[in-house]
Amino acid sequence: MHILVVEDEAGSRKAMERVLLNAGHTVCWSATGRGALELLRTEPIELVLLDMMLPDINGWEITRSKLANPKIADIPVIIMSGLSSEEIRRHSESNPVTSAFLILSKPPNVQELLKAIEHIAELRDISKNQP
Numbered sequence: 001m002h003i004l005v006v007e008d009e010a011g012s013r014k015a016m017e018r019v020l021l022n023a024g025h026t027v028c029w030s031a032t033g034r035g036a037l038e039l040l041r042t043e044p045i046e047l048v049l050l051d052m053m054l055p056d057i058n059g060w061e062i063t064r065s066k067l068a069n070p071k072i073a074d075i076p077v078i079i080m081s082g083l084s085s086e087e088i089r090r091h092s093e094s095n096p097v098t099s100a101f102l103i104l105s106k107p108p109n110v111q112e113l114l115k116a117i118e119h120i121a122e123l124r125d126i127s128k129n130q131p
Contacts, residue, residue, distance in 0.1 A: 001046040001121055005029040006036040006062065007080070008054050012106065016049065016080075019110055025117070033057035037065055040072045047120055049113075051106075052081040076120050078113070079103045 003020055007013040008031040020027045028043055030036040033054045039045065048066075052059030059079060067073050081103070102116050 001117065001124075002026045002028070002044055003047045003049060003117070004036060004039055004043065004045045005049045006033070006054065006059070007031065007049070007051045009051075012051075015107075019114070020117075023114055023117070031055070033059070033062045036062055040066060040075065041069075045072070045075055046124065047117065048075055048077045050077050050079050052079060078116060078120075080106050080108050080113075082106045 003025050005013055005016050005020070005027060007016065007029065010031075013029055013031070017027050017029065028039055028045075030039055031054075033056050036048070036050075036054075040048070050059045050062060054062075059081070063077060066075065066077070079102070082105070104113060
């Protein structure tokens with residue numbers, strides 16, 4: 001899969017890139033929300049790994065913008081955050097995070113993350129093969 005990692009902390013981002021590349025995925029990244037939205041519009045992204053707390057616009061705004069654009073609305077999102085799942089949902093006005101496939105605490109459990117990515121890939125393959 002072609003995965004967009006949206007993470008402003010360089011060490012976390014590099015570790016995530018290594019894990020994903022070793023698992024056979026292609027990776028692009030952004031340390032900002034605006035950069036992530038640009039990549040979503042210009043790259044063939046199949047999955048977003050999204051940190052919620054970014055230096056410019058936060059993960060809630062990224063998710064709202066993604067959902068408002070029919071061309072990218074269906075791209076799955078896995079949220080990775082130091083915030084708890086409850087905090088993430090509580091901070092969401094219109095609750096765009098309900099569209100997230102999974103919410104993981106940082107640092108994420110690598111096996112759980114890779115299993116979720118595999119499941120998303122299987123769902124994508126099934127939907128491509130349906131008439």
